[in-house]
Amino acid sequence: xxxxxxxxxxxxxxxxxxxxxxxxxxxxxxxxxxxxxxxxxxxxxxxxxxxxxxxxxxxxxxxxxxxxxxxxxxxxxxxxxxxxxxxxxxxxxxxxxxxxxxxxxxxxxxxxxxxxxxxxxxxxxxxxxxxxxxxxxxxxxxxxxxxxxxxxxxxxxxxxxxxxxxxxxxxxxxxxxxxxxxxxxxxxxxxxxxxxxxxxxxxxxxxxxxxxxxxxxxxxxxxxxxxxxxxxxxxxxxxxxxxxxxxxxxxxxxxxxxxxxxxxxxxxxxxxxxxxxxxxxxxxxxxxxxxxxxxxxxxxxxxxxxxxxxxxxxxxxxxxxxxxxxxxxxxxxxxxxxxxxxxxxxxxxxxxxxxxxxxxxxxxxxxxxxxxxxxxxxxxxxxxxxxxxxxxxxxxxxxxxxxxxxxxxxxxxxxxxxxxxxxxxxxxxxxxxxxxxxxxxxxxxxxxxxxxxxxxxxxxxxxx
Amino acid sequence: xxxxxxxxxxxxxxxxxxxxxxxxxxxxxxxxxxxxxxxxxxxxxxxxxxxxxxxxxxxx
Numbered sequence: 001x002x003x004x005x006x007x008x009x010x011x012x013x014x015x016x017x018x019x020x021x022x023x024x025x026x027x028x029x030x031x032x033x034x035x036x037x038x039x040x041x042x043x044x045x046x047x048x049x050x051x052x053x054x055x056x057x058x059x060x061x062x063x064x065x066x067x068x069x070x071x072x073x074x075x076x077x078x079x080x081x082x083x084x085x086x087x088x089x090x091x092x093x094x095x096x097x098x099x100x101x102x103x104x105x106x107x108x109x110x111x112x113x114x115x116x117x118x119x120x121x122x123x124x125x126x127x128x129x130x131x132x133x134x135x136x137x138x139x140x141x142x143x144x145x146x147x148x149x150x151x152x153x154x155x156x157x158x159x160x161x162x163x164x165x166x167x168x169x170x171x172x173x174x175x176x177x178x179x180x181x182x183x184x185x186x187x188x189x190x191x192x193x194x195x196x197x198x199x200x201x202x203x204x205x206x207x208x209x210x211x212x213x214x215x216x217x218x219x220x221x222x223x224x225x226x227x228x229x230x231x232x233x234x235x236x237x238x239x240x241x242x243x244x245x246x247x248x249x250x251x252x253x254x255x256x257x258x259x260x261x262x263x264x265x266x267x268x269x270x271x272x273x274x275x276x277x278x279x280x281x282x283x284x285x286x287x288x289x290x291x292x293x294x295x296x297x298x299x300x301x302x303x304x305x306x307x308x309x310x311x312x313x314x315x316x317x318x319x320x321x322x323x324x325x326x327x328x329x330x331x332x333x334x335x336x337x338x339x340x341x342x343x344x345x346x347x348x349x350x351x352x353x354x355x356x357x358x359x360x361x362x363x364x365x366x367x368x369x370x371x372x373x374x375x376x377x378x379x380x381x382x383x384x385x386x387x388x389x390x391x392x393x394x395x396x397x398x399x400x401x402x403x404x405x406x407x408x409x410x411x412x413x414x415x416x417x418x419x420x421x422x423x424x425x426x427x428x429x430x431x432x433x434x435x436x437x438x439x440x441x442x443x444x445x446x447x448x449x450x451x452x453x454x455x456x457x458x459x460x461x462x463x464x
Numbered sequence: 465x466x467x468x469x470x471x472x473x474x475x476x477x478x479x480x481x482x483x484x485x486x487x488x489x490x491x492x493x494x495x496x497x498x499x500x501x502x503x504x505x506x507x508x509x510x511x512x513x514x515x516x517x518x519x520x521x522x523x524x
């Protein structure tokens with residue numbers, strides 16, 4: 001764990017020195033960690049419903065069809081994107097050497113974001129759902145998301161515009177890329193789809209879904225990794241030029257891959273082939289990122305023993321490599337014929353969003369919270385335990401779903417097997433998935449408690 | 465039906481967005497070359513993060 005500054009040390013601010021208020025970062029981080037815990041409960045319930053379908057009876061607002069979109073949107077926008085935005089509000093002013101352009105605008109963004117998430121809870125549980133993957137929120141909440149994103153973008157871009165250094169570190173590139181790409185991707189996925197029909201609508205939706213991961217969570221996640229790995233290890237990045245290769249190859253390649261979700265479906269073959277070709281080209285930015293971050297740690301691996309943020313960060317890089325190898329491979333027509341629509345896909349998606357990007361966000365939160373509150377972390381031991389619970393539970397979850405997904409795909413490809421038999425056969429897989437989920441949830445509880453206890457100063461109260 | 469089907473305008477709208485994104489990427493990529501990110505001093509940016517002032521923070 002990084003050395004922390006005492007309250008007395010942080011109080012010594014030299015005359016005329018730059019002061020980071022960090023109030024926006026604090027709001028985003030506290031609310032995102034709280035949502036991580038709450039939505040984790042929803043995740044456990046829907047994992048249990050796979051094994052015990054009658055759980056919670058027939059109450060419509062506790063049905064799988066309503067809880068599942070709440071889980072997806074809550075984790076993506078309530079936890080992960082909110083945590084990423086909070087970390088961006090911490091990182092960007094520091095990399096630019098100037099205060100955040102407007103803390104007031106940042107606080108307004110945080111309040112609006114919380115209104116959106118609470119609105120999502122109410123509307124999704126009430127069954128008000130657009131019926132599109134990752135685009136379930138009703139249109140009026142979509143408009144609020146656009147407004148909040150513009151507020152976030154204006155604050156970050158105007159902070160960057162008044163930066164002290166002319167050259168921008170790769171984290172700034174990825175953050176700005178994320179802001180611009182999200183504007184395009186979110187508008188297309190949530191508004192253009194409303195006015196389309198049939199196959200074109202499905203194609204637009206999958207383009208949005210894949211780019212939500214590739215052009216929203218990937219760039220902001222990599223921005224965080226590129227900042228916190230050198231910062232936590234106190235080691236400069238291996239190569240800034242290589243990081244630029246990764247950024248630009250991502251910018252040119254990722255946007256065309258969405259149609260690989262519709263392989264063997266009713267879209268033209270040329271569009272499927274383009275999606276496959278660009279999916280394979282993704283290996284270029286992925287390798288540029290992974291090699292760069294691993295080379296940064298050369299000679300520094302011993303630091304992982306002591307540093308929980310580094311444990312999360314480097315495990316996240318390994319999961320990034322694995323998930324980004326899986327993606328191109330199951331974009332191939334032959335592999336896709338087996339794994340498409342099976343449990344393999346949630347296994348892959350969870351490794352990307354939880355194993356990789358959430359690990360980056362957890363690492364950043366563990367690093368940042370003690371610094372901006374000027375307190376030591378509540379418990380190093382608990383932080384270490386949270387890592388191992390999330391790691392072991394996650395590995396059980398991913399591998400179970402990959403194996404189960406392949407098995408499920410083989411059964412579906414055999415038309416002599418009745419569909420209901422393939423559902424019954426998967427029950428042991430879902431049981432392991434549930435218990436792996438319990439381990440992950442315990443890890444989330446440990447993380448959330450540790451962070452909130454640090455924020456409230458539980459250690460200091462006990463000492464007093 | 466034809467009067468209420470906005471499929472093609474919406475698809476063209478999406479393609480227009482992504483074409484715009486592509487050309488913006490080309491523009492900023494060329495600009496990054498002009499600004500020296502690929503030149504001799506291209507590695508300078510990575511040292512800036514160690515230049516920030518961690519201790520210059522207001523007490524909670």
